[in-house]
Amino acid sequence: MADYDLAIIGGGLNGVSLARDAAGRGLRVILLEQGDLGGAASSATPRLIHGDLSVLERRGFWRVRRALAERRIWLAIAPHLVRPMRFVIPAHSDERPPWLLRAGLFLYDRLSSPSGLPPSATIDITHHPVGNALKRPFGTAFEYSDCVVDDSRLVVLTALDAAERGAVIRTGARCLRADRAEIWRLAVVDRGHRRAITTRALANATGGWTSMVAETVLRQPQPTVAAMQMSQIIVPKLFDSDNVYVFQNSDGRLIFASPFEREFTLIGTVTHDFTGDPAIVAMPGADISYLCEAASRYFRERVAPTDVVRAVSGVNLTPASARRGDGTTHFHARRRKAPLITMFGGDLTTSRRRAERAVTRLTPFYPMSPPWTAGAPLPGGDFAWDRFDHEVDLARDRWRFLGESETQRLVAAYGSRLSSVLGEAKTRDELGPAFGPELTSAEVRYLMTYEWARFPEDILWRRSKLGLTMRATDRDALAAFMAGVNDPSRHG
Numbered sequence: 001m002a003d004y005d006l007a008i009i010g011g012g013l014n015g016v017s018l019a020r021d022a023a024g025r026g027l028r029v030i031l032l033e034q035g036d037l038g039g040a041a042s043s044a045t046p047r048l049i050h051g052d053l054s055v056l057e058r059r060g061f062w063r064v065r066r067a068l069a070e071r072r073i074w075l076a077i078a079p080h081l082v083r084p085m086r087f088v089i090p091a092h093s094d095e096r097p098p099w100l101l102r103a104g105l106f107l108y109d110r111l112s113s114p115s116g117l118p119p120s121a122t123i124d125i126t127h128h129p130v131g132n133a134l135k136r137p138f139g140t141a142f143e144y145s146d147c148v149v150d151d152s153r154l155v156v157l158t159a160l161d162a163a164e165r166g167a168v169i170r171t172g173a174r175c176l177r178a179d180r181a182e183i184w185r186l187a188v189v190d191r192g193h194r195r196a197i198t199t200r201a202l203a204n205a206t207g208g209w210t211s212m213v214a215e216t217v218l219r220q221p222q223p224t225v226a227a228m229q230m231s232q233i234i235v236p237k238l239f240d241s242d243n244v245y246v247f248q249n250s251d252g253r254l255i256f257a258s259p260f261e262r263e264f265t266l267i268g269t270v271t272h273d274f275t276g277d278p279a280i281v282a283m284p285g286a287d288i289s290y291l292c293e294a295a296s297r298y299f300r301e302r303v304a305p306t307d308v309v310r311a312v313s314g315v316n317l318t319p320a321s322a323r324r325g326d327g328t329t330h331f332h333a334r335r336r337k338a339p340l341i342t343m344f345g346g347d348l349t350t351s352r353r354r355a356e357r358a359v360t361r362l363t364p365f366y367p368m369s370p371p372w373t374a375g376a377p378l379p380g381g382d383f384a385w386d387r388f389d390h391e392v393d394l395a396r397d398r399w400r401f402l403g404e405s406e407t408q409r410l411v412a413a414y415g416s417r418l419s420s421v422l423g424e425a426k427t428r429d430e431l432g433p434a435f436g437p438e439l440t441s442a443e444v445r446y447l448m449t450y451e452w453a454r455f456p457e458d459i460l461w462r463r464s465k466l467g468l469t470m471r472a473t474d475r476d477a478l479a480a481f482m483a484g485v486n487d488p489s490r491h492g
């Protein structure tokens with residue numbers, strides 16, 4: 001008998017979504033990630049949970065409708081990570097005419113599943129706070145509802161849910177070779193140790209590595225794909241209002257500018273073809289200039305490449321014949337050949353559903369329970385999305401030493417599980433030595449014990465974004481602290 005029913009290679013959003021779905025349906029699951037969870041494309045997305053207006057323009061009505069139904073599900077199961085926002089499109093005389101935008105948003109509202117989010121509206125931005133940051137000529141804007149999400153925490157909490165339902169999650173575990181017969185035999189280097197693993201089915205969810213893994217690790221036919229790089233920039237905060245701007249660029253692309261970690265603005269996305277090793281992906285200077293210029297057309301404050309505090313890039317594959325952002329799942333099984341799932345591309349919004357459909361393809365091979373992920377909250381997400389502020393108030397009542405914005409960060413990260421991080425602490429000192437004004441050793445220990453954090457970057461750039469503001473001395477102290485804690489992961 002094989003050790004597992006399903007082994008998944010790749011701990012991005014596609015891999016962890018497969019793990020969560022399959023573990024909750026009773027399969028014995030192991031996930032192998034060579035680096036950190038969400039360490040590649042899944043933490044370099046535009047962070048949107050949306051129906052995607054640009055798809056509507058291409059008449060993808062059903063696709064938009066399905067994505068909006070998923071948006072409603074994400075709000076229900078991850079109310080801490082997913083935040084509803086008003087998206088504002090200033091009307092620009094050279095771009096799409098106002099009547100077209102109005103008609104598009106009317107349709108967008110109609111395609112939305114009931115979720116309690118307000119419908120679209122026309123606003124006069126000469127007398128509205130959202131106009132303050134924009135150049136003068138913009139008089140009218142359209143606003144509509146969509147959501148933003150913390151992409152890398154979505155990956156980690158999906159993995160945590162999978163682990164709590166029995167999946168084994170191994171980070172720092174690279175699959176070197178997989179031999180296919182009636183079962184799969186895998187050779188893995190797991191934190192320096194060679195391991196052999198057998199499994200009845202295998203999933204290749206290695207994002208930008210998918211073709212390479214198919215060819216060199218699995219030695220199976222490669223999918224016909226195009227590699228694409230997507231990039232964004234982070235700059236100091238350009239506006240105070242709590243909304244996302246959607247700008248129409250002169251080349252017809254939509255550019256997003258959204259609030260990012262209180263002090264910053266995230267601007268994206270630019271995508272283009274990619275060749276090379278997905279592990280070495282840097283944002284070209286031309287792409288940085290492109291986004292700066294696109295933002296500068298709209299914002300009063302000019303955005304220059306020297307303002308960029310961080311550029312974020314990721315690589316993934318799209319089917320060679322498909323449009324940007326489309327995802328693909330291949331399923332392959334034959335007599336005497338154990339099943340193989342290949343899942344790549346796609347977006348955050350539809351990842352849950354795609355994983356559900358992929359795991360369902362295994363139904364003829366194993367007895368398993370029906371789909372379940374749409375109705376079960378992610379860890380810490382067992383409250384209604386419109387009670388987020390109430391959760392913050394409760395936390396401030398309980399841990400009186402916390403400041404307002406700090407509590408918002410903690411509730412957004414841990415939701416109702418914040419007590420697992422802070423325990424019964426009555427003062428900040430009880431949480432141990434701190435690294436900068438917010439990160440305490442209690443939080444670091446929690447992340448190392450329950451969320452697979454091993455190195456400072458895992459905490460500073462993926463479990464949080466505190467790397468944006470942390471001083472070098474605090475970073476060094478954090479590295480020394482983490483090196484002194486034995487790997488306490490209870491999930492291995």
Ligand SMILES: Cc1cc2nc3c(=O)[nH]c(=O)nc-3n(C[C@H](O)[C@H](O)[C@H](O)COP(=O)(O)OP(=O)(O)OC[C@H]3O[C@@H](n4cnc5c(N)ncnc54)[C@H](O)[C@@H]3O)c2cc1C
Nearest residue numbers: 010012013014034040041042175206207228316345347348
């Ligand atoms: C052009 C483009 C535009 C996109 N735009 C959007 C967008 O607008 N909105 C949106 O939400 N999403 C967007 N996406 C999708 C998004 O970036 C990802 O597709 C999604 O996050 C899922 O990523 P993944 O899990 O497939 O890959 P990744 O997150 O890259 O994960 C793959 C993982 O596999 C691991 N791995 C590789 N080889 C091995 C091995 N041998 N052993 C163990 N582990 C291994 C890697 O370390 C990596 O962590 C876009 C994608 C593309 C291509």
